[in-house]
Amino acid sequence: xxxxxxxxxxxxxxxxxxxxxxxxxxxxxxxxxxxxxxxxxxxxxxxxxxxxxxxxxxxxxxxxxxxxxxxxxxxxxxxxxxxxxxxxxxxxxxxxxxxxxxxxxxxxxxxxxxxxxxxxxxxxxxxxxxxxxxxxxxxxxxxxxxxxxxxxxxxxxxxxxxxxxxxxxxxxxxxxxxxxxxxxxxxxxxxxxxxxxxxxxxxxxxxxxxxxxxxxxxxxxxxxxxxxxxxxxxxxxxxxxxxxxxxxxxxxxxxxxxxxxxxxxxxxxxxxxxxxxxxxxxxxxxxxxxxxxxxxxxxxxxxxxxxxxxxxxxxxxxxxxxxxxxxxxxxxxxxxxxxxxxxxxxxxxxxxxxxx
Amino acid sequence: xxxxxxxxxxxxxxxxxxxxxxxxxxxxxxxxxxxxxxxxxxxxxxxxxxxxxxxxxxxxxxxxxxxxxxxxxxxxxxxxxxxxxxxxxxxxxxxxxxxxxxxxxxxxxxxxxxxxxxxxxxxxxxxxxxxxxxxxxxxxxxxxxxxxxxxxxxxxxxxxxxxxxxxxxxxxxxxxxxxxxxxxxxxxxxxxxxxxxxxxxxxxxxxxxxxxxxxxxxxxxxxxxxxxxxxxxxxxxxxxxxxxxxxxxxxxxxxxxxxxxxxxxxxxxxxxxxxxxxxxxxxxxxxxxxxxxxxxxxxxxxxxxx
Numbered sequence: 001x002x003x004x005x006x007x008x009x010x011x012x013x014x015x016x017x018x019x020x021x022x023x024x025x026x027x028x029x030x031x032x033x034x035x036x037x038x039x040x041x042x043x044x045x046x047x048x049x050x051x052x053x054x055x056x057x058x059x060x061x062x063x064x065x066x067x068x069x070x071x072x073x074x075x076x077x078x079x080x081x082x083x084x085x086x087x088x089x090x091x092x093x094x095x096x097x098x099x100x101x102x103x104x105x106x107x108x109x110x111x112x113x114x115x116x117x118x119x120x121x122x123x124x125x126x127x128x129x130x131x132x133x134x135x136x137x138x139x140x141x142x143x144x145x146x147x148x149x150x151x152x153x154x155x156x157x158x159x160x161x162x163x164x165x166x167x168x169x170x171x172x173x174x175x176x177x178x179x180x181x182x183x184x185x186x187x188x189x190x191x192x193x194x195x196x197x198x199x200x201x202x203x204x205x206x207x208x209x210x211x212x213x214x215x216x217x218x219x220x221x222x223x224x225x226x227x228x229x230x231x232x233x234x235x236x237x238x239x240x241x242x243x244x245x246x247x248x249x250x251x252x253x254x255x256x257x258x259x260x261x262x263x264x265x266x267x268x269x270x271x272x273x274x275x276x277x278x279x280x281x282x283x284x285x286x287x288x289x290x291x292x293x294x295x296x297x298x299x300x301x302x303x304x305x306x307x308x309x310x311x312x313x314x315x316x317x318x319x320x321x322x323x324x325x326x327x328x329x330x331x332x333x334x335x336x337x338x339x340x341x342x343x344x345x346x347x348x349x350x351x352x353x354x355x356x
Numbered sequence: 357x358x359x360x361x362x363x364x365x366x367x368x369x370x371x372x373x374x375x376x377x378x379x380x381x382x383x384x385x386x387x388x389x390x391x392x393x394x395x396x397x398x399x400x401x402x403x404x405x406x407x408x409x410x411x412x413x414x415x416x417x418x419x420x421x422x423x424x425x426x427x428x429x430x431x432x433x434x435x436x437x438x439x440x441x442x443x444x445x446x447x448x449x450x451x452x453x454x455x456x457x458x459x460x461x462x463x464x465x466x467x468x469x470x471x472x473x474x475x476x477x478x479x480x481x482x483x484x485x486x487x488x489x490x491x492x493x494x495x496x497x498x499x500x501x502x503x504x505x506x507x508x509x510x511x512x513x514x515x516x517x518x519x520x521x522x523x524x525x526x527x528x529x530x531x532x533x534x535x536x537x538x539x540x541x542x543x544x545x546x547x548x549x550x551x552x553x554x555x556x557x558x559x560x561x562x563x564x565x566x567x568x569x570x571x572x573x574x575x576x577x578x579x580x581x582x583x584x585x586x587x588x589x590x591x592x593x594x595x596x597x598x599x600x601x602x603x604x605x606x607x608x609x610x611x612x613x614x615x616x617x618x619x620x621x622x623x624x625x626x627x628x629x630x631x632x633x634x635x636x637x638x639x640x641x642x643x644x645x646x647x648x649x650x651x652x653x654x655x656x657x658x659x660x661x662x
Contacts, residue, residue: 036571199369202366220566223470240471
């Protein structure tokens with residue numbers, strides 16, 4: 001037994017040493033994923049970003065990732081393991097990793113951390129996010145043009161500001177085209193459950209919505225929409241394969257450029273904490289090709305996209321009312337980022353009661 | 357088609373995998389074996405069913421592959437717990453973790469592919485019955501199988517000699533052994549039946565419910581099936597009642613949300629579990645009835661003394 005222990009200890013030491021020696025040559029950049037890197041949605045988009053980073057800076061860095069890390073106590077262990085194993089820069093790519101990242105960042109002041117979609121920073125912890133709502137505003141406009149009934153269905157995950165913001169952007173876009181437009185919201189209370197997402201899609205379609213959008217991660221709703229012959233929007237990745245004649249467009253997350261920029265700063269020793277929130281104009285968010293729609297709708301969508309990119313159009317610009325009819329933004333006024341990041345109310349036109 | 361028919365169709369799709377996995381586990385548990393690996397066997401069935409369907413173009417071959425995958429995978433559990441007498445609880449949990457991992461690995465190339473949906477089998481005259489016709493007689497093969505299986509298991513357990521032997525093994529393996537019943541063989545067969553049913557339930561997920569493969573796509577349904585067996589106090593038809601109750605409550609809450617009913621969605625999401633717990637309390641109220649139906653040797657290992 002003693003011999004075995006000794007052998008194990010030696011092996012561990014050798015592995016540890018070789019890993020240490022290797023890390024000295026190349027900086028190690030690590031990623032923590034909430035899902036599988038081939039989930040066809042959120043995590044896959046991050047992994048594509050990682051591969052682009054490897055391609056761009058592969059001679060100076062090596063990347064490592066942990067996939068399907070559950071949010072909660074396990075996440076803290078996973079992040080800490082990476083920090084201990086010599087990662088110099090760690091990207092944690094889900095909102096639910098926020099507190100775990102904060103804790104580990106405090107323990108490892110020499111390691112740099114970047115947390116996606118969160119709001120807590122530290123001297124060695126930056127946050128980054130994408131203005132997904134810009135894409136959802138365009139989707140809302142398209143939905144208003146494409147829907148015959150003036151009602152769209154929205155499959156939501158959890159009532160967090162990010163998701164509420166998306167719903168409001170969609171409705172605001174739609175009502176810019178059709179002031180009577182309404183949406184029905186179903187909360188699936190999951191990011192990832194193909195069956196439940198499909199059930200939610202069926203529930204919405206059975207009650208008469210003829211355009212569907214989702215803020216959950218699988219292609220199941222797109223599949224149901226295709227089966228029932230209505231149109232739908234993809235989420236996080238281009239989902240055209242699941243609905244070649246169904247997908248109107250999709251919000252596609254493109255993190256690559258951001259990862260390259262920040263990792264370069266890290267290599268140059270110029271990395272500093274920040275809260276980055278880029279959008280369509282920075283290319284962190286792109287729209288999948290506008291398909292399955294008439295040319296005039298496509299032209300309108302492209303026009304809106306250009307205006308958002310140039311800064312001429314801000315999606316949340318008054319006059320806008322809250323769901324209860326009270327004024328939110330006066331004519332011409334735009335929302336500040338703080339309100340958006342803590343959004344906990346609906347705008348007018350949402351046929352749902354916001355879970356608090 | 358009215359909204360209630362549409363709702364019923366959605367409920368049936370959601371309840372069928374629960375019923376299938378639960379009826380298999382019921383037989384396993386009636387033989388005295390507790391297999392907590394339902395989730396793992398289910399997800400293996402989903403993966404293999406999908407792969408076979410994509411490879412051959414026939415969802416019926418996919419169904420067979422799903423059944424075979426579940427049965428083979430449960431054989432591993434059988435070997436460890438029945439032959440090597442490993443702890444059933446630990447082995448079952450390990451089977452779930454293993455199933456999730458292996459299925460993700462073998463089915464990775466199939467991610468993002470659109471599958472082939474199992475076609476409906478329409479009964480000519482019966483499907484014309486108003487309301488019930490389209491709901492009950494315009495379904496896919498797996499739905500019909502699920503009902504036939506429950507009826508078959510009910511008959512087998514309580515009307516056949518082999519079923520009596522299986523129950524006696526579950527109630528007192530020592531007495532059954534003394535009577536000359538081959539306890540280990542009986543349990544192997546029961547475990548494999550449970551695996552095959554869970555595999556079929558998995559195939560339903562990737563061929564009917566959502567014709568695609570996604571990692572971990574069973575999303576906890578195996579655990580609900582396990583709870584249903586207790587809910588049903590090991591009686592076959594109660595599995596159908598429990599599965600459809602759970603399906604009905606979880607689907608109705610989605611429809612209620614789309615309708616804009618204004619009840620917090622977190623509460624609505626908890627309703628299926630709440631309903632299950634309440635019924636469970638009502639059922640177990642009668643302690644004598646519960647004891648009669650609970651397999652007395654459940655979870656206990658058997659080593660024949662030769």
